[in-house]
Amino acid sequence: MAKVKLTVNGRAVSGDCEERTLLVHFIRERLGLTGTHVGCDTTQCGTCVVHMDGKSVKSCTILAVQASGSSVTTIEGLAANGELHPVQAAFKEHHGLQCGFCTPGMVMTAVDMINRHGGQLDEQTVRQELEGNICRCTGYHNIVKAVLSANAEMHGGAKQAAE
Template structure:
């Protein structure tokens, strides 16, 4: 067993696990944060996306011991207590979800995309940015619409802050 120490959603957390434990399983089983979903365990679906040191990663492709010392943000830590992040609010407002299974990974991917390319997103860049995130319910139209709306809102907020 190896001790893994992470900063998760702003809090120092640690636990022991086997060296072969995937980060997604460590987050869910050892830390009890079940918002990050296990879909395929093969990096195909994107349901397990979290932010590691500020960038989106598929947590089923990283061993927990590899992530030790990193800062992790899960869907639970994306917004303040009792609030929604602008991307979460846009998904709700624009009906960007149906069953909700893919939603945490989609939201985390979208936040990273907006953080990297915000203010310049188009339908094409959003669709390309979501490659690797599978939704079996929605057809992506409302997901793309939600991300574009969140991007516009967040760009307005950035301009107002300047």
């Protein structure tokens, strides 16, 4: 057994787990944060994306012990003071979700993408950067619209959403 100490959604947490426990399973099973989904365990689908030290990572390919000492944000940690994060609000407004299974990973990937690009996003870039996230319902058009809309809101209209 290994001791894992993390800051998750701004709260210090710790727990014992087997050395082979994936971060996604630690988050879901030990911490009870089930918004992060398990899809493929092979880094193909992107449903398990979280932020680790401010960058999006697929938590199904990181061991919990490797993440020890890191700051992790899950989908549950995005909303603040009862208000949805702008990306979450844009997904809701633009119907960027259907069954919802891919949504947490899509949202976490989009937040990181918007932060990295500093407002300079276009449809082609969004589509390219979302290639590591699979929407089984094929709702990509509305997902891209939502990301571009959130980008515009978060960066003062830097790049308008696709119509």
